[in-house]
Amino acid sequence: MELFEAIKTRKTVRKFSDKKVPKEDILKILDAARVAPSATNSQMWQYIVILNKDVKNKIREVINSKYDEFLQWDESEEIKNKILMYKNFSTFFTEAPVNIAVVETSRTSVMENLFIKHGYSDSELVRMRPMPSLLSIGASIENLLLAAHSLGYGACWLTAPICAYEGLEKLLNIEKPSKLVSFLCVGVPENNNVTPTPKKELDDIVSFIE
Numbered sequence: 001m002e003l004f005e006a007i008k009t010r011k012t013v014r015k016f017s018d019k020k021v022p023k024e025d026i027l028k029i030l031d032a033a034r035v036a037p038s039a040t041n042s043q044m045w046q047y048i049v050i051l052n053k054d055v056k057n058k059i060r061e062v063i064n065s066k067y068d069e070f071l072q073w074d075e076s077e078e079i080k081n082k083i084l085m086y087k088n089f090s091t092f093f094t095e096a097p098v099n100i101a102v103v104e105t106s107r108t109s110v111m112e113n114l115f116i117k118h119g120y121s122d123s124e125l126v127r128m129r130p131m132p133s134l135l136s137i138g139a140s141i142e143n144l145l146l147a148a149h150s151l152g153y154g155a156c157w158l159t160a161p162i163c164a165y166e167g168l169e170k171l172l173n174i175e176k177p178s179k180l181v182s183f184l185c186v187g188v189p190e191n192n193n194v195t196p197t198p199k200k201e202l203d204d205i206v207s208f209i210e
């Protein structure tokens with residue numbers, strides 16, 4: 001698939017058929033993630049591919065029990081329904097043939113260490129160095145999503161499940177300072193009629209200084 005066509009036609013897929021994704025395709029997709037740009041070329045990402053059904057079920061249980069905690073909060077029915085909606089948007093992915101945990105690995109930055117040494121606060125630090133690791137991982141994930149789409153697979157990128165990070169990191173043996181930052185799911189779409197989400201017009205997001 002031509003690059004611009006892939007970019008324009010990619011859309012989030014949340015329902016998948018049971019068809020298996022061959023390992024060589026999984027590796028092809030991850031190879032696209034591997035070559036993404038990253039701040040100081042730190043490549044601060046690790047991808048854990050989860051195909052085992054029992055592990056996927058355990059992931060779902062950990063996320064469900066975290067949301068069950070939130071549902072205990074003294075909140076209105078309206079808010080509780082929102083929490084339930086987020087619970088669904090956090091767990092459906094465990095039904096997909098391929099789950100991928102995205103892990104941020106540690107990175108040392110000379111400039112960040114200097115800023116800390118010279119007294120800059122955490123909030124100033126975030127303004128001066130706007131999360132280079134997460135931005136880089138985003139670039140890597142987008143490569144992965146486009147590669148999956150160009151091979152005919154559907155995929156979804158999820159951060160909502162990460163509210164259960166403690167239990168999930170324990171389950172997946174992710175040790176500090178590494179952090180679980182996203183899940184991805186990949187599979188053959190159940191159908192091809194996913195409605196594209198509305199996007200802003202170019203005029204709304206672009207300005208020129210000429």
Ligand SMILES: Cc1cc2nc3c(=O)[nH]c(=O)nc-3n(C[C@H](O)[C@H](O)[C@H](O)COP(=O)(O)O)c2cc1C
Pocket residue numbers: 010011012013014089090156157158159160161196197
């Ligand atoms: C950083 C990020 C986090 C997301 N988290 C979730 C999520 O937790 N659950 C979910 O169902 N979709 C999630 N999505 C998918 C978005 O809802 C989707 O990308 C958006 O609605 C635009 O639709 P499109 O991908 O089809 O263009 C996430 C997307 C991004 C980029």
